Amino acid sequence: MNTNKMRHVVVVGNGMVGYKFCEKLVAKQKNGVQFTLTVFGEEPRVAYDRVHLSAYFDGKTAEDLTMAPESWYAENGIQLYLTDPVVDIDRKRKEVRSHHGMVVPYDYLILATGSGAFVPPVAGVEKDGVFVYRTIEDLDLIQSYARRARKGAVMGGGLLGLEAAKALLDLGLETAHVIEFAPRLMPRQIDDAGSGILQRQLEALGLNIHLSKSTQEITGEDTIKGIQFADGSTLDVDMLIISAGIRPRDELAKATGLDTHPRGGIVVDNFLQTADPAVFAIGECAVVHHMIYGLVAPGYEMAEVVASRLMGEEKEFKPFDMSTKLKLIGTDVASFGDPFIAEPSCRTIAYENKAKGVYKRINISADGKTLLGGILVGDADQYNMLLQTCKNKTILPPDPEDLILGSRGGEEAGAGVMGLPDDALICSCEAITKAMLCHEIGENGHTTIDSLKKATKACTGCGGCTPLVKDLIQGVQKQQGHYVRNVLCEHIDYTRQELLDLVKMNSLKTFDDVLDTFGKGDGCEVCKPAVASILASLWNENILEKGRATIQDSNDRFLANIQKGGTYSVVPRIPGGEITPDKLIVIGQVAKKYGLYTKITGGQRIDLFGAHVGDLPLIWEELINAGFESGHAYGKSLRTVKSCVGSTWCRFGVQDSVSFAIEVEDRYKGVRSPHKIKSGVSGCIRECAEAQSKDFGIIATEKGWNLYVGGNGGSKPQHAQLLASDVDKETCIRYIDRFLMFYIKTADPLTRTATWMNKMEGGMTYLKAVVVDDVLGIADDLEREMQLLVDTFKCEWKEVVDNPELRKRFAHFVNVPEQKDPTVEFESLREMKRAKEWK
Amino acid sequence: METLFAEKEEIIWYLACRAEDVPVDGGACVLINGHQIAIYNFARRGEWYATDNECPHRQQMALSRGMIGSQGDEPKVACPFHKKTFSLQTGQCLNDDGYQIMTFPVKVTNGMVYIGVE
Structure with missing residues (x-):
């Protein structure tokens, strides 16, 4: 390919793949060869993330979904025409003409026209209330129409159709139906059993699923009233979204005489080149290897191949792995390798748990040595490892069922991410291998996800590889013999535990003293609140005095x-x-x-x-x-001690749980800690106060109290573990003193007790040895330190109310303190109000 | 900011507040001609800065309530809502390329703080 002089490239289509081509060509140009680029887009906005289109209904804005802002194109010298589709290609003169009459010559023409929604030829599709689900404009139309609709349906039970159906529910429709022609949902990804599990999950969410339904007619006058099926049944609906597949946009190619496939798509060779060597097609409009690749990752790879070839590099588009993992309305769905291959060509292991809504299937080669493919529904945690095992043809362990069931009573199956071969593809969106990532981590020092994102673009597509990449960072650092120390930030090169000891030994009381003695620079939003918490945990002075107000987190x-x-x-x-x-x-x-x-x-x-x-x-x-005190709901400190009513009223209660809860809450109120602390006290084994989901929880027994620690609600619920049983109140309090103080002194910033204990070597056994058996001989110190905090408690709100200097800081405008922020807006809600939704 | 930026090239200095109104190593918000401006008394560096009070990420009037600090040599403020951080010198968002805020020159004379608007 002649690359000596300045050449002009025209890209038709500004979708995800068209944009990615621009990005790749711009990046490669840094090597010297120059192309000028012109891009024509049909839509009014710059390329956006269509994969996450449904997020638009969850509050993401069009800007959030944008691949790169309009300024990016200008900065890189790309001429961008939006709302201006190309309408004609003159291959003889090598120029394109746009809808607005722009005529632009090209040396290379890249067709990235993508696809449109496929609308089946059913009578009545033109009626009002019938939509497709493809662009942000479609979503706007659906959103505004849904306001006056009660019953909606989606035609198509594939990925997009199911997302659209969930969107209908979220938009406030009373009923939402999914109509699928095939006998199962997501027929291209999962099998009948997997579909069965998925269907139960979706029905639990309120979707009505109709399978094996062939739509005959959309009924109603000008506006849709219902759907008539071929089997004679009908469905009353006010609106319908058609999501029955895609239709490649090949009309332009066809008009200029390029070869197109009878079922749609521009036919290209393994180099994405049409019969005209100056014209390429990439993404969903291209037919390569006799198929349309309807995913974004292969589209990106096509962009890479063409950009490379324009730069004179040898590169070919090879058959692309179509494995996918997605979260569908809260349910994991994944398929990899060959999901449908059946016996006798393979051996299949399937696991189905209807109670938990989990289905897993793996297909193993007849000789039992390699993994050929599989399906995961409801729990796809093992997807990455299974995909790698499949792609790299890793020899399977003797009990391959361990791959999906987890090993029972032995070591973890597989050797983790570090056991993968170097060429294992970790990020399939951007085609990044384990070796590339290890190099960036080990040689170039990119040891955070953020800096790896910048260096390699890994994790920037679907984000599914992020857990693997995190494991790689840890793995490589360990391999290099680094002792991975969790230091605070660039200003303070100590762990929280180290810093707390140093601050204590040196009796430091202000942030500046701490930074001057043990840090550098000016501090930041990470070390400031961490130091603030340490100072409060050690000295318990008012957090807003002595310059400490501005090192606190806003709350x-x-x-x-x-x-x-x-x-x-x-x-x-x-x-x-x-x-x-x-x-x-x-x-x-x-x-x-x-x-x-x-x-x-x-x-x-x-x-x-x-x-x-x-x-x-x-x-x-x-x-x-009126006698209230601060509840410290804003602080990383004790929040609340929840209680059930206990033996004072309850016919089952064996102890007075309310009185004990009040005593415990009054004791630990205001104690600052690495993260918030929650507690609960239950009056009997029925556990109505849910004490086992708390950082420390107390449950009454006939003989005394059981103390549980390390529980957590939130995103990763975890039950607390039993620390001591049948102890009296005094012993219980002593153990809590020791437990909390040990946590306060040793945990990393913003680490809840559950995570702290999970990371602790020796776990519960060790914690028990420290707190109950006092093997470290620190129990007395811990109790004394906690007693100091208890004795020095003051209600910080009372101190502010009584102190004019502190009160003054509570104003929005310091130059007009009496004026409130005029931008604050409320909306009314059920006789009260709510904050105005942000954009 | 149209009215503040009317065609004039030279800086107009607006009296914002007393120096003591802005906490040491922290920020405060002032209202100038109907616009909310955050002023920071970066005492640790012996410098004053001023920026938009609005964080462009979710259009919240909150930057004056954020923590200030540094990244390398760059002085910065962190929005209390989602911890987007912005350079106090250039207004560039340091952890998300897509955002930018305005910065303004600050003058402190005789205990009074003035904000310069071009």
């Missing part, structure tokens, strides 16, 4: 939780969830006076939302006068 700085729109929420402490009628009335009066939205929290308290920053001291003044 601590204003002693309230910042919410959407910049207002704050207020949570008074209600120990154990017990509150008098008089205090309830005060909360109601305060909320009414300051126009606050009120909600009962999960921790048996009352949260008051929508307070202007300037109103906070006034609100607290009234609450404090």
Whole structure:
């Protein structure tokens, strides 16, 4: 290929693949050869992420989905025409003509026209209320029409169709139907058994699934009223989204005499070249290896092949692995290798758990040595490892069922990511191998996900490889003999535990002292709150004094939780969830006076939302006068001790759980820690206070109390483990003192007790040895340190209310303190209000 | 900011607040001609900075409530909402290339803080 002089490339289509081609060519140009680029796009906006189109309904904006802003094209010298499709190609003169009459000559023409929605030839598809699901404009139309619709349907039970159906529910329709022609959902990815599991999951969400249904007619006058099926049945609907597959956009190619496939698509060779050597086709409009590749990863690879060939590099588009893993409305669905190959060509192992909604199938070569493919529904955690095992033809262990069931009673199956061969493809979107990543991590020092993203673009596509990449970073560093130390940040080269000991030994009380003695630079949003927490845990002085206000995270700085729109929420402490009628009335009066939205929290308290920053001291003044204290809902500290009503009222209760909960909450209130701490006390084994999901939980027994530690709700729920059983109150408190103080002194920043214990060598056995058996001989110190915090407790809101200097900081504008932020807006909601949705 | 940026090339200095109104090594918000501007008293570096108060990520008036600090030599502020960080010198977002805020010159004389607008 002659690359000596400046050549002009025209790209027809500004979709994901068209954009990726530009990006790759621009990157390669840095080697010297120059092309000028012109891009024509039919849509009014620059290329956006169509794979995550449904996220648009979840609050992502068009900007969020944009691949690169319009300025990127200009900065790289690319002439971009939007809303201006190419309408004619003159291959003789080598020029294209656009809808607006722009005529641009080319040396190379790249057709990246993509595909449109396939609309089956059913009578009535032109009626109002019938949509396709393809562009942001389609979504806007659907969204506005859905406001007056109650019943909706989606034609097509593939990936996109199911997402569209979920969107219908999210848009507030009462019923949503999915109509699929095939006898199963996602027929290209999963088998009947997998579809069965998926169907149950989707039906649980409220979708109505109709399989083996052939649509005959869309009924209604001008507007859709219903659907008539070939089997005589009907369905009443107000709107219909058609998602029955794609149709490659090949009309332009056809008109200029290029070879197209009878079922659609521009026919190209292994180099993505048409019969005209100056014309290429990439992405969903191209037919390569006799097929359309309807995924983005192979599209990107096509872009890479063509960009490379224009630069004079030898490269060929090889048959592309179509394995996929996706999260479909909360359910994992994955298929890899050859998912459908059946016996006798292979041996199939299947596992189905209808109760848990999990189906797994692997297909193993007849000789039992290699993995040929498989399907995962409901739990695809093993997808990456299975895919690698399949692609790299790794020899299977003697009990291959361990691959999907996990090993029972032995070591973990497989050797993890470090056991993979060097050429294993880790990021399939960007075609990045293990060797490339290891090189960047080991040789070039890219040891964070962010810097690896910048260096290699790994994890920037679907993001599915991120866990593997994280494991690789750890693995390579360990291999290099690095002791992986979790230091705070660029300013402080110590772990939190080390720094806490140093600050204590040197009696440091301000951030500047700590930074001057043990750090460098000016600090940042990572080390400032970490040091703030350490200072509070050691000395328990007011967090807003001595220059400490500005090192607190925003919530601590204003002693309230910042919410959407910049207002704050207020949570008074209600120990154990017990509150008098008089205090309830005060909360109601305060909320009414300051126009606050009120909600009962999960921790048996009352949260008051929508307070202007300037109103906070006034609100607290009234609450404090009524006998309330700060609830520390804003702090990394004890939140609440939830309780059940216990033996005082409950006919099952064996101990007074409310009184104990109040005692515990009053003891540890205000204690600052690496992360928030939650607790609960249950009056009997029925466990109504859910104490086992708390950082420390107490459950009454006939003989005393059982103490559990390390529980967690949140995204990764974990049950607390038993630390001591049948102990009396005093012993229980002593153990909690030791446990909490040990946690406060040794955990990394923002690490909950569950994670801290999971990382602890020796785990629960070790923790028990320290807390109960005192093998380190530190129990007395821990108890003494905790007692100091208990004895020095002061309500920080009372201190602010009583201190004019501190009060002054609670103003939105320092030059007009009486004025509230005029940009704060509320919407009304069920007789109260809510924050205005952000864009 | 149209009215503030009317065709004039020279800087107009607006009285913003007293120096003591802005916490040491922190920020505060002032209202100038209807526009919200965040002022930072970066005492540790002996410098003052001013930027938009609005974080462009979710259009929240919050930057003055953010923590300030440095990345290498670059002074920065972190939005309290989602921790987007912005250079106090250039306004460039340091952890997401897509965002940019405005910065303004600051002058402190006789304990009063002035913001310069071109």
